[in-house]
Amino acid sequence: MIGKLKGLIDSFGDDHVLIDCGGVCYEAYCSSRTLQALPCVGEAGVVFIETIVREDMIRLYGFATESEKAWFNLLSTVQGVGARVALSILSVLSPSELSSAIALQDKAMIGRANGVGPKLAVRLLTELKGKVPTGAGIDAGTLGLQAALGDGVAPGAISDAVSALTNLGYSSAQASAALARIVAREGEGIPTEKLIRLGLRELSS
Incomplete structure (x- = not known):
């Protein structure tokens, strides 16, 4: 079983990369994020591999992490x-x-x-x-806060602060992660206005 490929980038396709490992080129299908993260043709690269075997096909899928x-x-x-x-x-x-x-x-x-x-x-x-x-x-504290938000059981001040930060252009993931870090440092019970100020400071740092 192939777990990881380390070699020179031979070429790129729309949805795959060819990696030259000692003269043998392996074709690995990748997400666009992985393709963008790989180095240029001729440079050394690494992809983690998942192999899918079917009756009519053996295909390698490559990942940056x-x-x-x-x-x-x-x-x-x-x-x-x-x-x-x-x-x-x-x-x-x-x-x-x-x-x-x-x-x-x-x-x-x-x-x-x-x-x-x-x-x-x-x-x-x-x-x-x-x-x-x-x-x-994603850390456990952030995930816990996000789950609470998704279930509608997060404290009102936190929910309001997440809403305010997303209205300012941040994603809900960014906002909840920043507030999770703040709550871990400062403790619960922070008023909404202060949470928003601290959240903006956290997100801009």
Whole structure:
């Protein structure tokens, strides 16, 4: 089983990369995020590999991080999500953004991916709620706050502060992560106005 490829970047396709490992070129299908993160042709690169074997096909899927690979495997457990849709989701959402979308039950955020319609978005959020893979790039405190927000049980001041920060142009993932760090430092019971000020300071630092 191939777990990781280390070699020279031979060439890029629209949805894959060829990696020259000692004269043998492996074709790995990747998200657009991974393709953009890889070095230029002729330079050394590394991708983590998931191999999918079917009766008529053996295909390698490459990822910039182990976290992205873990999310690919978790996404693929949802009915209606094949490798193509999983890569499409990972092309528009980083692992931490995906964690946030699921914790916050944000249909619009996950629906940005090609191939994810409203019904599939709901199924993804429902089936993956609470199933963040290890090393997914989000800390337990942030995830806990986001889950509370998604369930409507977060304190009102925090919910109001998240709403205010998102109205100022920050994503719900960024806002909730910043407020989680503030609550961890300062404790609970902070008024909404102060949370917003501290949140803006945290997000601009």
